[in-house]
Amino acid sequence: MGRIxxxxxxxxxxxxxxxxxxxxxxxxxxxxxxSGIAAGALEVYEELKRECEKRKLDIHLxxxxxxxxxxxxxxxxxxxxxxxxxxxxxxxKDKVSPLIDQVVSGxxxxxxxxxxxxxxDDLIRQEKITYGKKIEAKLKGIPKINELPFYKKQLRIAxxxxxxxxxxxxxxxxxxxxxxxxxRALSSMTxxxxxxxxxxxxxxxxxxxxxxxxxxxLSCRKAHGDIKYVICNGDEGDPGAYxxxxxxxxxxxxxxxxxxxxxxxxxxxxxxxxxxxEYPLAVANLQKAVEQARELGLLxxxxxxxxxxxxxxxxRGAGAFVCGESTALMTSIEGKAGEPRAKYIHTVEQGIxxxxxxxxxxxxxxxxxVIIARGGKWFANIGAKNSTGTKVFSLVGKINNVGLxxxxxxxxxxxxxxxxxxxxxxxxxxKAVQTGGPSGGCIPADLIDLPVDFDSLWExxxxxxxxxxxxxxxxxxxxxxxxxxFDFLVSESCGKCVPCREGVYQMYEILHDICHGRGxxxxxxxxESMGKSIADGSLCALGGSAPNPVxxxxxxxxKEYEAHINKKKxxxxxxxxxxxxxxxxxxxxxxxVCAKRCPVECISGERKKVHIIDQGKCIKCGxxxxxxxxxxxxxx
Amino acid sequence: xxxxxxxxxxxxxxxxxxxxxxQIIAILQDIQGVYNYLPKEALSVISEEMDVPLSRVYEIAxxxxxxxxxxxxxxMIEICAGTACHVQGAANILDRFxxxxxxxxxxxTQDGLFTLEExxxxxxxxxxxxxxxxxxxxxxxxxxxxxxxLKKYKxxxxx
Numbered sequence: 001m002g003r004i005x006x007x008x009x010x011x012x013x014x015x016x017x018x019x020x021x022x023x024x025x026x027x028x029x030x031x032x033x034x035s036g037i038a039a040g041a042l043e044v045y046e047e048l049k050r051e052c053e054k055r056k057l058d059i060h061l062x063x064x065x066x067x068x069x070x071x072x073x074x075x076x077x078x079x080x081x082x083x084x085x086x087x088x089x090x091x092x093k094d095k096v097s098p099l100i101d102q103v104v105s106g107x108x109x110x111x112x113x114x115x116x117x118x119x120x121d122d123l124i125r126q127e128k129i130t131y132g133k134k135i136e137a138k139l140k141g142i143p144k145i146n147e148l149p150f151y152k153k154q155l156r157i158a159x160x161x162x163x164x165x166x167x168x169x170x171x172x173x174x175x176x177x178x179x180x181x182x183x184r185a186l187s188s189m190t191x192x193x194x195x196x197x198x199x200x201x202x203x204x205x206x207x208x209x210x211x212x213x214x215x216x217x218l219s220c221r222k223a224h225g226d227i228k229y230v231i232c233n234g235d236e237g238d239p240g241a242y243x244x245x246x247x248x249x250x251x252x253x254x255x256x257x258x259x260x261x262x263x264x265x266x267x268x269x270x271x272x273x274x275x276x277x278e279y280p281l282a283v284a285n286l287q288k289a290v291e292q293a294r295e296l297g298l299l300x301x302x303x304x305x306x307x308x309x310x311x312x313x314x315x316r317g318a319g320a321f322v323c324g325e326s327t328a329l330m331t332s333i334e335g336k337a338g339e340p341r342a343k344y345i346h347t348v349e350q351g352i353x354x355x356x357x358x359x360x361x362x363x364x365x366x367x368x369x370v371i372i373a374r375g376g377k378w379f380a381n382i383g384a385k386n387s388t389g390t391k392v393f394s395l396v397g398k399i400n401n402v403g404l405x406x407x408x409x410x411x412x413x414x415x416x417x418x419x420x421x422x423x424x425x426x427x428x429x430x431k432a433v434q435t436g437g438p439s440g441g442c443i444p445a446d447l448i449d450l451p452v453d454f455d456s457l458w459e460x461x462x463x464x465x466x467x468x469x470x471x472x473x474x475x476x477x478x479x480x481x482x483x484x485x486f487d488f489l490v491s492e493s494c495g496k497c498v499p500c501r502e503g504v505y506q507m508y509e510i511l512h513d514i515c516h517g518r519g520x521x522x523x524x525x526x527x528e529s530m531g532k533s534i535a536d537g538s539l540c541a542l543g544g545s546a547p548n549p550v551x552x553x554x555x556x557x558x559k560e561y562e563a564h565i566n567k568k569k570x571x572x573x574x575x576x577x578x579x580x581x582x583x584x585x586x587x588x589x590x591x592x593v594c595a596k597r598c599p600v601e602c603i604s605g606e607r608k609k610v611h612i613i614d615q616g617k618c619i620k621c622g623x624x625x626x627x628x629x630x631x632x633x634x635x636x
Numbered sequence: 637x638x639x640x641x642x643x644x645x646x647x648x649x650x651x652x653x654x655x656x657x658x659q660i661i662a663i664l665q666d667i668q669g670v671y672n673y674l675p676k677e678a679l680s681v682i683s684e685e686m687d688v689p690l691s692r693v694y695e696i697a698x699x700x701x702x703x704x705x706x707x708x709x710x711x712m713i714e715i716c717a718g719t720a721c722h723v724q725g726a727a728n729i730l731d732r733f734x735x736x737x738x739x740x741x742x743x744x745t746q747d748g749l750f751t752l753e754e755x756x757x758x759x760x761x762x763x764x765x766x767x768x769x770x771x772x773x774x775x776x777x778x779x780x781x782x783x784x785x786l787k788k789y790k791x792x793x794x795x
Contacts (some may be wrong), residue, residue: 240757241761315662321756332661348772468761470719473722599779600756621732
């Protein structure tokens, strides 16, 4: 197919996409995002290919992004024309052959599908996609996707295509209404109208800051200068967050389309996507997507015969957390060490090479095509009053249903952790949830009814951040978590300004001492006062928000700090210098596994007799507790 | 290491990027892609050919975590230190690797087989705790799995 220049061309491309999206034959899709690959999805895909060839089956095989429910990986979905889409979880290589048997015979007696999709709403085309109208009796017992607790409260706007389309096939993206918003924007809207629509939508920056996107675009449009840039921040550095990775891997065109629309509204002709070096698959998929868009004329000169030209360059980061900060990222794109600068002059006026530059996060860009298609008002009706729309969170840590969830803002923490996440594993109790990465804080269990939106999280001493939600149970030490974040920040502080470079280091030393039983009276107060000075005195957001992990844990878990300092005890049983492992005589069966696996051979005992730990030799690594099947080892 | 080869690699890479100063990071990434680290000689070539002070090149090479000025081992072990992994005991996993290999994080074993590094979140938080070995992700790693994982790689060498 040649360049797409008219609506008719776009319709033709969509038709081509439909041929592989809903082929007239059986289709099997494997989720091959990074999480799927780690679980063995690529081997499963190869095995499927081999098996189909061996049996001479005419089946369309396809790779997709992630559906978000990582506990089901490797996830394989089967679509037969006219029948509901069936998803099989944990399909390892050895289950491929039985699965194919089932597909051929039409039975579902062996491997049980985890869920089925009868129909779904196409957000952009505003139509219902029906997979199967008539539901056979045998399928009735299989839950529909939106009946699963994990998906029930979700609304997938940014993730609309992840797990459904092949990210390496631009036609499938177009078949889901992709690039139609761009056509609409270029053919029938003025830049001002686009910015108005984004402003009405109430969309706020999804990277964490929550700055109104429409206002940012307007300032950049108004800024003086012939050459302007738009940038996509894909340097997802917050540890514990991976929603942008999933989007870049699973639906790269949604980001590109958003950027072209934004560039037209702002008046930019060049764009950059800055991606983390740790995400090789995201880089590869984005690169391919940019090339495909260029080939079809959706990037390059005279897009849709509008006279508007725009192109995108992919820039790989090199492993520096501070480069997620907008000014540092721009300095890095210029090819320098990514140090931030003071923002007396905003980047929308003077960014890359001192030219007006508009930076938005991956998820923000991915929302733009939907806003143009459905209108700002539609978007503003979703979510909470000052935090409209949805937000993607990575729900991880001590929680049953791990994965990526996209929910309307304003939903409570309780709904996310208990209804969607299914609560805490092993009957442990929920202690806190960490949001906002190293800039955020820990929200305690008593605030479980807190609505999740930009302002409520801020008031609770944390922040939205890019969307990491790390759930902690009673075996997580809050002082250790604060120390962990400061260890992170010490090595990631760029060193340019003193409060951050020296202050963060000194706070780390104090926390380190507390965790090692050397805490002193007055340490808590010292941490609080230093935290305030660092927040006030630092140049960029990294230093400005660095004290949050300490201040929030002191605010909500002061008693835990006091136990470390005054009683030299770690109530959660984490800080090695303050804990002791021992064996419960009434539970130990004398199986000897702990003695065998102990790396320092400090456990002794006769077979079938109670074992004992030599406290002098024990390094408190916890391997014995990890391997004991009888819960006979306790830590105190 | 062959000095001539390094010089040639560096020169070719610089040419590939049209001596563009804004591409120094990409140039360094490509060179590291070839040698697994940044040879000192390559930095000098960049400085001379591109007319950038060596101190600038050195600044970039040391500012970003993914660059290494020391040769790395044949197998790269990266322990994820993201928050989700930390909560699931990543610190203990790092300790165990250090103990098994007899090196600290950031170091390479004497036989040149393994380099041990800590990395800031691999974005596989739902699979915590995670270790990446030569680009392959090992999910849900427990301390007790580590000797077995290492044995597999050591066995390969013997063959």
